[in-house]
Amino acid sequence: MSRASEQAYAKIRAHVLSGAARPSEQLTEDQLAQIAGVSRTPVREAVRRLEDELLLVRSDTKRLFVADWSRDDIEEMFALRQMLECHAAERAAARLSREQIAQLEALNRALKAAIELPAPDVAQFLEANRAFHEVIVDAAHSPRLGQMLAKLVEAPVVLRTARTYSPEDLRQSARDHDELIAAFAARDPDWARAVMGSHLRRAFHTFARAVGPAAGE
């Protein structure tokens, strides 16, 4: 995207994710234009993207608010992500090149390195993790699938600040990735799908436990 519109997107996103704007708080285009330092035109463009990514929502009469997700919403998003990403893993198993598999191995090494420092580097872990999953989705060769997943993966990041990543969670993720790589190397779509499924489902429960005391759990 063009410079102003991209900047507007980045700044507004940061503004929302940083928590400077609280859930359900109203935002006006003028406000956002000021924050982003551009005019309302590119702001409107950026806002549309953020709406699409579910970070912002519109009231019935076009007023803009910071999205506020219920537990059900979060559960729904995880379920969709799981469905789509399992599909991606299945397809990727048949399509990943040797180079891509090597890339996955490298990324998972980086991920483990981020864990085992004296103090685990969560940001670095998240980046390696993101890249890892991205390689898989790309290898699925399904552009619309990628597009859909991008939205779902982005969204929960909002709450990342609330998350407390225990060292054991991080290590388990790394082990899952190892097994995924094994499944890919074996070109076994069923295996890949199954591993991805449990990987994400566990992530959901870890997340849910940290985020709030479930309704009936």
Place this chain on the structure above:
Amino acid sequence: MSRASEQAYAKIRAHVLSGAARPSEQLTEDQLAQIAGVSRTPVREAVRRLEDELLLVRSDTKRLFVADWSRDDIEEMFALRQMLECHAAERAAARLSREQIAQLEALNRALKAAIELPAPDVAQFLEANRAFHEVIVDAAHSPRLGQMLAKLVEAPVVLRTARTYSPEDLRQSARDHDELIAAFAARDPDWARAVMGSHLRRAFHTFARAVGPAAGE
């Protein structure tokens, strides 16, 4: 959406779907503004929506073109739709109200009526069919799922003019719907999923046969 932007969307969409603009043809915002009878501002808004719906695509340097789908693209979209809508059917089985099931029955009666006229009314069939699937997706109570499906269901419509609906295809659809209703009435998620799966998979093959001589079929 607001009036001008909505009108731009509708007119541009019609322009593309009618075939007045051929696949891969470049469109300029000025052109489209003239066609829609509004200024470029709402056109840009409409274009973003149509891009999102995959009817229009942008070159690497922001120039706008009418989308041209390969057979792989179409196959991909059907696969995604099948995955998502099977999920919707499964969830709907547990959530559909009695009223909604009655509504499905009514819609399927309308659908059958549209078939059996002296000359089948395809437009009416399509409308009843769309409404039928919409009820199911709504009942799944998964807003993002609905949003994703909307895109996928819209898209293939482009080629609908190319489709020749045989009477037998239409009748088979009606039978599938009957079985879906039975599965819902029995509150059987697995049954619902399975029926939806074969319903959509068959639709894909019918579609593929009509649209082009498959790569290796």
Place this chain on the structure above:
DNA sequence: CCTCGCGTTATTGTATACAAAACGCGCCCG
């Protein structure tokens, strides 16, 4: 004759001014 660079033109991106619509508040009437 081909190719690289530059100026021209077409096209998209941004800002700003204005129009339309929605909110909220106070007032009037029941």
Place this chain on the structure above:
DNA sequence: CGGGCGCGTTTTGTATACAATAACGCGAGG
């Protein structure tokens, strides 16, 4: 005392002018 209606204010939507950027053609140099 409460509810709805009108009016000023706020917020979003649209048009238009201008800026930036990409495509294209043409001419000079190899």
